[in-house]
Amino acid sequence: MMFLFSNCKKEIITQNEINNDYTYNIDNEVIYQSNVEKTRQKTPELYISILYSNLFQTTIPANDLSELARIRAATGDKQLADELFLNAFVNGGNAIIPSNNTMRDDVETFIADTYLRFFLRIPTAYEVFELKKEIEADAQLTPELIYQGFALSNEYKFY
Amino acid sequence: MKRRNFLKKAGITAAAPFILPSGRLFAATGARVVNHVVFVLFAGGIRQQESVDQQYLMNQGGNTAGNIMLNMLEGDAPNNNIIFEQWAPILNQPLANQGAFFKEVLYKNGPTGHYNGHTVAMTGNYTETGLNLNINPEFPTIFEYYRKHSDPARSAINSWWISEGLGPYPSLNYSQHAGYGSLYGANYLRPASLISQAGLNQLGAAVNYQPDDVDRILKIKNMLDRNFSNQANALPGIQNTLNEREMIKTYYLETLQQVLNGSFEWATPNNSLTELTGDLLALSGAWSILDRFTPELTVVNTTNLDICHSNFTGYIDSMHKADFGVGWLWNKIQSHPVLANDTIMICMPEHGRNLVTNNVNDNNGFGAYDHTSDDNSRRLFAMIAGPEDKVVRDEFGTFGNAAAESIDIVPTIAHILGFEEDIPNGLLPGRVLNEAFY
Numbered sequence: 001m002m003f004l005f006s007n008c009k010k011e012i013i014t015q016n017e018i019n020n021d022y023t024y025n026i027d028n029e030v031i032y033q034s035n036v037e038k039t040r041q042k043t044p045e046l047y048i049s050i051l052y053s054n055l056f057q058t059t060i061p062a063n064d065l066s067e068l069a070r071i072r073a074a075t076g077d078k079q080l081a082d083e084l085f086l087n088a089f090v091n092g093g094n095a096i097i098p099s100n101n102t103m104r105d106d107v108e109t110f111i112a113d114t115y116l117r118f119f120l121r122i123p124t125a126y127e128v129f130e131l132k133k134e135i136e137a138d139a140q141l142t143p144e145l146i147y148q149g150f151a152l153s154n155e156y157k158f159y
Numbered sequence: 160m161k162r163r164n165f166l167k168k169a170g171i172t173a174a175a176p177f178i179l180p181s182g183r184l185f186a187a188t189g190a191r192v193v194n195h196v197v198f199v200l201f202a203g204g205i206r207q208q209e210s211v212d213q214q215y216l217m218n219q220g221g222n223t224a225g226n227i228m229l230n231m232l233e234g235d236a237p238n239n240n241i242i243f244e245q246w247a248p249i250l251n252q253p254l255a256n257q258g259a260f261f262k263e264v265l266y267k268n269g270p271t272g273h274y275n276g277h278t279v280a281m282t283g284n285y286t287e288t289g290l291n292l293n294i295n296p297e298f299p300t301i302f303e304y305y306r307k308h309s310d311p312a313r314s315a316i317n318s319w320w321i322s323e324g325l326g327p328y329p330s331l332n333y334s335q336h337a338g339y340g341s342l343y344g345a346n347y348l349r350p351a352s353l354i355s356q357a358g359l360n361q362l363g364a365a366v367n368y369q370p371d372d373v374d375r376i377l378k379i380k381n382m383l384d385r386n387f388s389n390q391a392n393a394l395p396g397i398q399n400t401l402n403e404r405e406m407i408k409t410y411y412l413e414t415l416q417q418v419l420n421g422s423f424e425w426a427t428p429n430n431s432l433t434e435l436t437g438d439l440l441a442l443s444g445a446w447s448i449l450d451r452f453t454p455e456l457t458v459v460n461t462t463n464l465d466i467c468h469s470n471f472t473g474y475i476d477s478m479h480k481a482d483f484g485v486g487w488l489w490n491k492i493q494s495h496p497v498l499a500n501d502t503i504m505i506c507m508p509e510h511g512r513n514l515v516t517n518n519v520n521d522n523n524g525f526g527a528y529d530h531t532s533d534d535n536s537r538r539l540f541a542m543i544a545g546p547e548d549k550v551v552r553d554e555f556g557t558f559g560n561a562a563a564e565s566i567d568i569v570p571t572i573a574h575i576l577g578f579e580e581d582i583p584n585g586l587l588p589g590r591v592l593n594e595a596f597y
Binding site: 035036038039041044064067068070071073074075076077078079080082083084085087088091092093124126127130131134138140141145146148149150152153154155156157158 | 315320325329332344345346347348349351352353357358360361362363364365366368371372375376377378379380382383384386387388389390391392393394395396397398399404407408411412
């Protein structure tokens with residue numbers, strides 16, 4: 001048992017309660033109590049920058065941002081452009097995404113981590129139930145596809 | 160007589176109007192001439208002297224005349240003082256002989272600038288705006304008229320605006336006009352930004368998802384959206400339907416693959432990459448879209464010959480090559496199973512250039528030309544090429560006696576695609592060039 005788990009990486013999250021807000025040692029982001037706090041829509045530039053950071057855990061290089069902006073300007077359907085960028089980020093091989101096996105070994109931890117990563121909040125019990133049901137019902141539902149669903153959601157476009 | 164006036168004059172009233180299944184009160188009236196229009200804005204600013212008048216170097220002290228647009232114009236190429244790279248014509252017959260050739264068209268009002276010229280050509284309205292502003296034009300574009308007034312209304316995948324450069328051009332796929340706008344805009348692409356190192360860098364890893372995986376992503380998104388009360392505002396720009404967006408994404412990714420594996424078709428002699436110019440890349444991109452989606456309305460521009468502000472030799476070379484690209488495009492269209500004999504191609508510069516040179520000479524000592532709204536820069540030409548039984552073979556207009564204005568192209572396209580009479584009165588001051596058709 002010890003050998004089997006010796007290669008698993010476990011993410012340690014320390015939680016400090018400050019003025020009823022919770023901060024996690026993930027880029028020192030302040031976590032939302034609920035999604036009703038998100039009322040402002042991200043600009044396209046902010047969306048892409050944050051998306052890159054969420055997926056690669058680093059700031060987007062200026063040259064990449066410039067190239068993305070140029071391709072975006074050259075495309076009439078901006079939603080199309082953003083979806084292709086997301087697709088390329090996720091499938092490029094360098095995004096930090098858990099494997100399908102890792103996800104399915106501990107689905108609830110994956111869900112909590114994904115909500116924290118994209119939505120900066122803890123999922124409600126119902127949200128965990130909903131997404132867990134989807135994951136367990138569909139063996140082809142991979143973390144890459146789930147991440148893209150999160151990145152395209154309305155909540156992700158707000159802060 | 161427009162339908163509205165006829166009904167008014169006939170005193171026809173109805174207790175309840177007849178509503179079509181599409182929700183329209185009336186069906187689009189005119190019969191179509193053909194089902195596809197390709198409008199090439201042979202742009203950048205072309206003088207009649209070097210194009211239609213075939214004066215080549217006559218105004219540069221070179222004493223040599225000749226036709227450098229062998230795919231568009233009838234006439235012999237210059238046989239000496241060759242300052243450009245000569246490419247053999249690709250068409251057996253120049254476009255001028257394959258339709259109605261308006262040898263003199265007038266750009267009557269407003270500054271002869273690129274943004275203005277494009278706006279005039281694509282909205283059918285003159286504009287006094289003198290700057291290259293990246294803002295949507297005031298009056299509806301031909302795309303919006305097409306999409307709104309065709310019956311049934313057309314989705315965006317049927318109309319495309321393809322530009323050689325960025326700058327102000329991306330904003331010409333729809334207008335700010337009330338009742339029109341992005342809901343009826345065209346898809347837009349600048350091929351040089353997609354088919355580029357940047358495109359390969361940023362999109363090369365993207366996956367062409369199968370529909371099942373697209374559904375999975377959407378299922379997760381929709382599930383999350385149900386738990387969030389705010390709806391993200393639609394991004395500025397046009398919106399394709401879900402299915403058509405996926406089709407276009409697939410097109411983008413497959414195009415990049417074709418470029419990588421060498422199967423992409425370039426508008427150059429022998430499909431050569433080394434001969435590619437910005438204009439030819441735009442025309443290659445236009446063909447790629449026409450081949451894939453067979454849109455009913457496509458507008459593409461070329462602009463490289465604007466080098467004429469400082470380099471007359473470059474202007475001649477660019478004009479010759481853009482002419483090749485147009486011929487190549489027409490050749491492709493006429494070889495396509497859907498587009499052949501069911502497409503009309505319209506070619507027109509957005510404006511001309513001045514009569515007198517500026518103070519800049521190129522390495523050959525030739526003087527350059529600007530376009531600052533003098534009378535010469537208001538001289539254009541237009542070609543309407545198409546099936547022999549639909550488009551007359553004739554010439555119209557002479558120097559000093561223009562046969563058309565640049566605002567006439569939009570109503571003419573509307574006529575070709577059968578919706579001209581459905582456009583509300585007052586929006587289009589130009590006329591349909593009826594003399595071009597049987």
